[in-house]
Amino acid sequence: MDIVVRPKILVVGAGFAGVGCVRRLERKLGSDEADVALVTPVSYQLYLPLLPQVASGVLTPQSIAVSLRRSRKYRTRIIPGGAIGVDPKAKVCVVRKITGEIVNERYDHIVLAPGSVTRTFDIPGLTDNARGMKTLAEAAFLRDHVISQLDLADASQDEAERAARLQFVVVGGGYAGTETAACLRRLTQNAVKRYPRLDPKLIKWHLIDIAPKLMPELGDKLGRSAQEILRKRGIDISLGVSIAKAGPDEVTFTDGRVIPTHTLIWTAGVAASPLMATLGAETVKGRLAVSSEMSLPGHDGVFALGDAAAVPDEAKDTEGAVCPPTAQHAMRQGKHVADNVIASLRGQRMTPYVHNDLGLVVDLGGLDAVSKPLGFELRGLPAQVVARGYHWSALRTNVAKVRVATNWALNAVAGHDFVATGLLSRSSAKLRDFEHTGAYLTPEQIRERTANG
Numbered sequence: 001m002d003i004v005v006r007p008k009i010l011v012v013g014a015g016f017a018g019v020g021c022v023r024r025l026e027r028k029l030g031s032d033e034a035d036v037a038l039v040t041p042v043s044y045q046l047y048l049p050l051l052p053q054v055a056s057g058v059l060t061p062q063s064i065a066v067s068l069r070r071s072r073k074y075r076t077r078i079i080p081g082g083a084i085g086v087d088p089k090a091k092v093c094v095v096r097k098i099t100g101e102i103v104n105e106r107y108d109h110i111v112l113a114p115g116s117v118t119r120t121f122d123i124p125g126l127t128d129n130a131r132g133m134k135t136l137a138e139a140a141f142l143r144d145h146v147i148s149q150l151d152l153a154d155a156s157q158d159e160a161e162r163a164a165r166l167q168f169v170v171v172g173g174g175y176a177g178t179e180t181a182a183c184l185r186r187l188t189q190n191a192v193k194r195y196p197r198l199d200p201k202l203i204k205w206h207l208i209d210i211a212p213k214l215m216p217e218l219g220d221k222l223g224r225s226a227q228e229i230l231r232k233r234g235i236d237i238s239l240g241v242s243i244a245k246a247g248p249d250e251v252t253f254t255d256g257r258v259i260p261t262h263t264l265i266w267t268a269g270v271a272a273s274p275l276m277a278t279l280g281a282e283t284v285k286g287r288l289a290v291s292s293e294m295s296l297p298g299h300d301g302v303f304a305l306g307d308a309a310a311v312p313d314e315a316k317d318t319e320g321a322v323c324p325p326t327a328q329h330a331m332r333q334g335k336h337v338a339d340n341v342i343a344s345l346r347g348q349r350m351t352p353y354v355h356n357d358l359g360l361v362v363d364l365g366g367l368d369a370v371s372k373p374l375g376f377e378l379r380g381l382p383a384q385v386v387a388r389g390y391h392w393s394a395l396r397t398n399v400a401k402v403r404v405a406t407n408w409a410l411n412a413v414a415g416h417d418f419v420a421t422g423l424l425s426r427s428s429a430k431l432r433d434f435e436h437t438g439a440y441l442t443p444e445q446i447r448e449r450t451a452n453g
């Protein structure tokens, strides 16, 4: 009997880009045309734009962790682990399974979509003392941590300790930092009503950014509106300022101010996954330099997209422009790259990725939001309807849609839930502990592994 060997497509990363690609492959590719495998450390797709709402307790963690196995056409082999290196010449991806076992996965086509990691700088004490906002665990930890600060301040007899526990610093004025500060400020504002011994005036949130503007993508008028909402909510905004050093109980700003605090949240940008450097190919600020078809020049069968890749932005006239790292692009690139992989399998022509930006939505919690759909500037309730409507419709499964809608409704009726679960409080949840940036191999280590079979 002849054994039929089908081409193998290996997708790395189950985020917006990876899942978009896998679902399209499952739909469009005949089961006898190719085998599809997906390398992912978790069995869900995280809907990252709603992460600040998990950190503030508006949504439960499960509501934005969309199951990979809930799909009518689901037939992909899921490999539980993380890719730690790729040898594009040998066509091998080295995977560390969640058990710690390291295996070589051979492929004919590889689609690299491992996203990004939190970008850090060489600031003394930063990775040991800051908390990130990039994973579900970080958001859940943060929620517990903030509520615990209120509990500890309430119990303390020491005025200085109480003041330090009630100060919070968020670094990064992009949408992640702005939404996080806005949503968590609302949480503490509402929670403090249940702590009659605490003076609400002692709660201080600082949002700082080295740039001169918050979310410059919003434009001047809408950016100012967002800033006004945050200021009215009592958030102290400092622009042109960063962190000089971070300690366990105080943070020093570059303008010389020393803030006593136990909470430093770091959302100052992202950098492409370290996996991209293992290929030894050209990168643009760490993102793998691919063509507008999202394939890697000079390497057969390698595709990359999403936050991890510098995909030329064909919708812009500017030479050298690349697509920004947003969910909007990653989702669409996922579908498009699947079409190109299929075209390449069938010997057809691949097409370039072109997408005109649809705008931006920023949910500041409650009825406050600013949105810019298709260039129209919206504020308040209309902006919030657009923001939540957009996110809700972008959730991939009906179960996730129902969970999120129910949580929003419950929050509107019953207010914030401020119970620290305690399940997470023993672990430190600092930047150093998440994202596993030290796990990757060097190109030499990968070649050594693939040469030895």
Ligand SMILES: Cc1cc2nc3c(=O)[nH]c(=O)nc-3n(C[C@H](O)[C@H](O)[C@H](O)COP(=O)(O)OP(=O)(O)OC[C@H]3O[C@@H](n4cnc5c(N)ncnc54)[C@H](O)[C@@H]3O)c2cc1C
Pocket: 012, 013, 014, 015, 016, 017, 018, 039, 040, 041, 042, 045, 046, 048, 049, 050, 051, 052, 081, 082, 083, 084, 113, 114, 115, 116, 133, 134, 175, 176, 273, 275, 305, 306, 307, 308, 325, 326, 327, 328, 329, 330, 331, 361
């Ligand atoms: C708090 C926050 C708010 C945001 N808000 C918005 C917003 O409002 N609008 C917007 O457009 N964008 C927003 N973004 C950005 C957006 O989420 C990203 O641009 C988008 O997720 C990128 O998609 P991706 O598929 O490239 O990566 P991701 O969605 O990050 O997915 C990458 C996946 O790869 C996995 N992975 C990582 N390393 C490996 C490895 N070595 N091996 C295997 N798997 C791996 C990860 O676990 C993850 O599942 C926000 C981001 C954050 C953090």
